[in-house]
Amino acid sequence: MRLVDNMFRDWSPLERAVAVERLFAVDPISLRALAHKLNADRDALSAAQRTAEERILLWLRSSESAPLTGHMFGLTEWLGAAATKDQLIGADPAHPIEVPTLQTPLWRVLVTLMPDRRLQDDWLVVGDLGGLRDRTRQLLANKPIDTDAVALMEHQLGIRAHSAQAWLDALAASGQETPAQEAASEATRQLPRRTPGANGHHHRGGQPIPQVNTGSIDPRAALATLSALSGGNTRPHLITSQRAPLHPPASPSADPSRWQRIEVTSDHLRGGPVAVPEGYATRLGMRPGTLLSVTGPGDNAVVLVWRDHPVFDSLQPVLMRLNARPGDQVYVTVDGYRLDAQLPA
Numbered sequence: 001m002r003l004v005d006n007m008f009r010d011w012s013p014l015e016r017a018v019a020v021e022r023l024f025a026v027d028p029i030s031l032r033a034l035a036h037k038l039n040a041d042r043d044a045l046s047a048a049q050r051t052a053e054e055r056i057l058l059w060l061r062s063s064e065s066a067p068l069t070g071h072m073f074g075l076t077e078w079l080g081a082a083a084t085k086d087q088l089i090g091a092d093p094a095h096p097i098e099v100p101t102l103q104t105p106l107w108r109v110l111v112t113l114m115p116d117r118r119l120q121d122d123w124l125v126v127g128d129l130g131g132l133r134d135r136t137r138q139l140l141a142n143k144p145i146d147t148d149a150v151a152l153m154e155h156q157l158g159i160r161a162h163s164a165q166a167w168l169d170a171l172a173a174s175g176q177e178t179p180a181q182e183a184a185s186e187a188t189r190q191l192p193r194r195t196p197g198a199n200g201h202h203h204r205g206g207q208p209i210p211q212v213n214t215g216s217i218d219p220r221a222a223l224a225t226l227s228a229l230s231g232g233n234t235r236p237h238l239i240t241s242q243r244a245p246l247h248p249p250a251s252p253s254a255d256p257s258r259w260q261r262i263e264v265t266s267d268h269l270r271g272g273p274v275a276v277p278e279g280y281a282t283r284l285g286m287r288p289g290t291l292l293s294v295t296g297p298g299d300n301a302v303v304l305v306w307r308d309h310p311v312f313d314s315l316q317p318v319l320m321r322l323n324a325r326p327g328d329q330v331y332v333t334v335d336g337y338r339l340d341a342q343l344p345a
Helices: 002-009 013-023 031-038 042-060 063-079 085-090 106-113 129-141 149-157 161-174 179-187 219-228 278-283 316-321
Strands: 082-084 118-120 123-125 260-263 291-296 300-306 310-312 329-335 338-342
Touching (some): 002 063, 013 042, 082 085, 082 161, 085 106, 085 123, 085 161, 123 129, 129 149, 129 161, 278 310
Antiparallel strands (some): 291 300
């Protein structure tokens, strides 16, 4: 917690205000409202936010952040593809403690910094909450009768055994439970709800949260790994290449709702920002004041930022790989933490 707090202490007043009121806030306010609150120039605040976001990303990739990056790495290994907010808060004694400079608890800071998952309806989920629920229903509906549902969910979906019952309960509450789900729920009724952890705090299922030797952590490799995770990856590994999504997205004509059409301009080809519809950004779990790092073709990092409006900071590497020209229509989609793009013939 002190490491995170110290990172923000030498920031300018505007950068710190953006961090407190927008980047790490429970309910981020607009730049217009923040400018009015601080009696500050809106353009200056916008520049401060861009600087703040860049400083955070640079810090996360530096050796100085290794203790935090290592903690996130071990934590996400334990949390799996879906875990409750309460599990995250209870995973470490420091998580509920407020970071003084940010005026928000450490667990919420971690949610903002984790590149591989987002908080949706009090669930910390890799990818889209609705999509993971649909995949769970399909998996359970088609499972052989004698199959261990909990082991199947962990192997196929990355949902840990200590989260299985809560996930099944939430699944039942979100829609009609199938016979397969009822059987799976019954199979997990006896799972321990809370068991003392070997590392001095509580966690679910009696399974200790992995402790990572921060001296061996390469922050850049760890962040690349976290960014590469999707709902189908059950265990993270220190890798530098990115994984393809478990379910390749259908074509734009077959599933248009998952694709965004971009009218390519000369500015886009020069690296200018590309607007993203708010509805599409919201489906990805974004909100004003957040950023999302995904991996595009050729393992190029692509950053989505929601300032006043959501945008891709730049799609230049993606467009260049497609040999796109001004006036072309390019379709892009984000599946898990992978961005794919198509240039229709």
